[in-house]
Amino acid sequence: MKNLKFTIEDREIAELLGRQNFSTKESAIFELLKNSYDAGAKTCDIYINNSYIKIIDSGSGMNELDIKINWMHVGKSNKGYKDKNNNRILTGSKGVGRFALARLGNRAKIISKKENYNPVHWETDWITSGFKELTDDVEMGTCIEITDLRDNWRLKDIESLKTFLNRAYKSEDMKVFVHFNDDKPYQIQSIFKDLKMGINYSSKILLNYDSKNMELTVTIESDEFTPEIGSVVDVNTANYYKDTFSMENELKIAKTIENSHFYLTQLGDFSAEFYFSLEKQITDVANKFMYKYNGLMGLDTNIALYRNDFSISSLEGKKDWLEIASRARRSPAAATHPTGSWRVRLNQIFGFVKIDKVINHNLKDLANRQGLEEDDFYHFFEDILHFGISRFEKHRQSIIRKIVEKRNTENKEKKEEKKKLSQFLKRPSTVTKMSKKEIVSLVTEIKDIQREAKEQSKVFKESEQKHKYDVRILNVLATQGLRASAIAHELQNKRNALSTGFQDIVSALEEYGFWEELNSDEYTRVSYKDVPKTLKNLEEINLKLIAFLDVILNKIEKNKFNSNVDSIESVITKIINVWEQQYNWLDFNFKINEIPRKYKFTDDVLEVIFDNLILNSIQHNELKDRLIIEIEVEVNGDFINLKYSDNGRGLHRKYKNDPGRILDVHETSREDGHGLGMWIVNNTLHMYDGKVIEIYGEDGFNIDLSLRG
Structure with a gap:
């Protein structure tokens, strides 16, 4: 086959790689500044007015061969990683940066001088391009002049350019100056150069x-x-x-x-x-x-x-x-x-x-x-x-x-100390009998109240944000729960079919004389054609569905949110019974030291805490044949201390040095996890002046909790 090469129109490539490739005029100048840097320039001066843009650098310049072999070869870059002469890491790599000229103007001219070579002159209007050697004596480096500009350059545009370059250019190897009309030159400086702690940041x-x-x-x-x-x-x-x-x-x-x-x-x-x-x-x-x-x-x-x-x-x-x-x-x-x-x-x-x-x-x-x-x-x-x-x-x-x-x-302690104001409000006449020290104390209390009133707006906003945050997450969970409960109510109507369906089918097949034949080796040899096995699997699924119905419908009973707990032992025992029915590979050891009384929380509080802990244990130990969960409760005055542990795999290794991280919202070590379970446990404890005391996971998972009862 004959070799062919694409023929590309100069104007079209200038449009595609110039005007359309550089979104802003600032980025186009920045691209040309990089060329000066790669040329090893110590200085680069950018001159701008409404007639032209000039970029003059003191770099290594170009000769005739550079123009023909490199500059005019689109998509080719002769730049490696580092310049051996000055150790600069070179910025160019794609060989298209020169078309930044086309973004800035319809005409461009370059005069460049390389050491020991004659200067060269290259010019284009993006329809035709020309080149010639010069005999004039010019300084080493490159001067780019762009005319017939595409943009107006006003003072605010120059300020935008300065701001852009201060952010975009971080090196101190090449000094860059921006000149606009007759204004004093502005030197580009990295915005990160002279930052100081206590002035710019904390x-x-x-x-x-x-x-x-x-x-x-x-x-x-x-x-x-x-x-x-x-x-x-x-x-x-x-x-x-x-x-x-x-x-x-x-x-x-x-x-x-x-x-x-x-x-x-x-x-x-x-x-x-x-x-x-x-x-x-x-x-x-x-x-x-x-x-x-x-x-x-x-x-x-x-x-x-x-x-x-x-x-x-x-x-x-x-x-x-x-x-x-x-x-x-x-x-x-x-x-x-x-x-x-x-x-x-x-x-x-x-x-x-x-x-x-x-x-x-x-x-x-x-x-x-x-x-x-x-x-x-x-x-x-x-x-x-x-x-x-x-x-x-x-x-x-x-x-x-x-x-x-x-x-x-401190606020609690101050409230206990603030007695003078309440005495004064009850009997204003007592102020005449107060000592100077007591009056000063009274005035201080009033000033404190004024200060607290000023802060109230800020506190309210913080509280509003807190509740919005909690509600956003809990609304999502509640919505999913309501969807599940709707399905559960529909299935509840078919509860009899779910519980007796397997036995009804077996009885019918026995009556018709098919059951014994279906159990023979001939009909059970192929797994997916094994009718008794398939029916047995369906029975197990149905039993799981029934357990699911009981859990879902039980969790949303209205009275759970209305009546306070009078026996922690009975609530936790019910929770354990439900989980044991659903998972026969779970074993529970439950100890409690309690004198039954009325507590300040309702059933759902303990269910939220323990259901999330148990679910967390199950999800992290699904491959385990037998999982032992130990729960220990001790009522100590107004506080209830809870200890929960399992003999599973323990904490993921990323939590080894900071186990408290598992309480953060959306923190999870499971690819399909949502990271909300432990956050909900922690959030629930805080609602009842409780907290997580300790978490450790070297030998299984262990967590100690407390809440006010």
């Missing part, structure tokens, strides 16, 4: 991913809280945190372990640096939560993605590509929420992620450098970053919760 989050070991190291450096935090947690704990996590254990994605291993090891090492700061708070709120700084000068940018020292254009920090806002909407709990998972808000975090041209080659740029291909590698990359951010969120929320506990204790 906490720094460092992430380092090691692809060989599939481990993510999370380091947190913080100065968010005043020294008073020492009364709540160890100061070092509040100011510094570091831990390493196995991503193979942590990331539960709907893929096989082998595939996960492949993606996690081939993703390549990368790092991230995030900064956290709070918006300005009401002074009383700032004092309440021991905030050291109130309203810092955080950067007006989101999270930038750099491949080496150049951002992937549209991901330079303007776009929320890591979906920080979306994460917060899915979990809107405040940091003060006792059980819900707080998520950092978009206006509270900024920073950058850094990947490498070769090390992270599986994270592929789109053709227009406006993002990354969102394939499986990208999703693993995103999930690792989300996990790293979640460790900061969990660490910070644990501190906030302890501050809330301390303040609640």
Whole structure:
């Protein structure tokens, strides 16, 4: 066959790879700036007015051969990984960046001088292109001039360009200056260059991913809280945190372990640096939560993605590509929420992620450098970053919760001390008999009430968010329960058929004389034609359905929500009986120390706690032949202490160092899990002034709980 090559019209390729390939004029200039960097330039000057754009650099320049062999060869890049002369990691790879010229103007001219060669002149109007050597003496480097501009450049456009380049360009190897009309030149500086803790941010989050070991190291450096935090947690704990996590254990994605291993090891090492700061708070709120700084000068940018020292254009920090806002909407709990998972808000975090041209080659740029291909590698990359951010969120929320506990204790103590005001309100005339010290105490109480009234709006909003969060999750579960109960009511009408159907069919077949024949070797040899075996399986399924009906219809009985418990033993015994009927491979050991009395909670509270614990044990030990569950209850005054354990596989290895994580909403080690069971247990305990005391899972699963009765 004869070899053929495509013939491409210059104007069409300029349209496709120029105007349509670069979404903004800023990104087109940025692409040309990269060429100057790859040429080894120490300086790059960008001149802009309404007549032309000039980009002049002090790089290595081009000669005739470079123009013909490289510049005019579309889709070919002569750039490797590093420039041996200056050790810069080269940015070019696709051989299409030169068409950024076409995005900016209809005409372009290049004059370039390479050391020991004559200067060259290349020019195009994107219909025809011309080239010639020059005899003029020009300085080494390249000058690009673009005319017949496609855009108007006004002062606000120049400001947008400066902002873009400050976010997009992170290197200090090449100085970049922007010139507009006769204004003083502006030097581009990375926005992340001179950040300071206590001025721009209160906490720094460092992430380092090691692809060989599939481990993510999370380091947190913080100065968010005043020294008073020492009364709540160890100061070092509040100011510094570091831990390493196995991503193979942590990331539960709907893929096989082998595939996960492949993606996690081939993703390549990368790092991230995030900064956290709070918006300005009401002074009383700032004092309440021991905030050291109130309203810092955080950067007006989101999270930038750099491949080496150049951002992937549209991901330079303007776009929320890591979906920080979306994460917060899915979990809107405040940091003060006792059980819900707080998520950092978009206006509270900024920073950058850094990947490498070769090390992270599986994270592929789109053709227009406006993002990354969102394939499986990208999703693993995103999930690792989300996990790293979640460790900061969990660490910070644990501190906030302890501050809330301390303040609640203090408030209770203050209420007990506030006696003067109640005495005064009962008998106002007593004020004339009060001493100066007592009057001061009275005034202090009144001021405290005024301050608390000002905070009430804030408290109400936090409470509203808490309940909205709880209700959103519980509404989903309730809806599924109602759907199940509707089906259960329909099946209840067929209960007799479910319970006696098997025996009715057997009796009929015996009466017709078929049963004995159907049990013969001839008719039971093939499994799927074995009628007695099929009927027996159906009987087992029917019995399961009957048990399901009993559970569903029993759980929604109205009286369960109305009458208080007068015997914990009887409630738990009923719970155990139901589970034993459904699962014959369960054994229960139940001990209780109780004097029957009226408790402050109803049957459903204990059912929610123990049903979720038992279900959790079953789902994590389905391959076990015999599962032993031990429940121990001790009533001690107003508190009921509960101990629950099983002899199963215990906690997943990712929870070894932090077992309390299993209480977080949507936290699960099962690929098909929803991560709500243990959260519901914890949330229920909090509703009754209870808590999880301890979780350990080395020898089976064990959890100690308490609630107020």
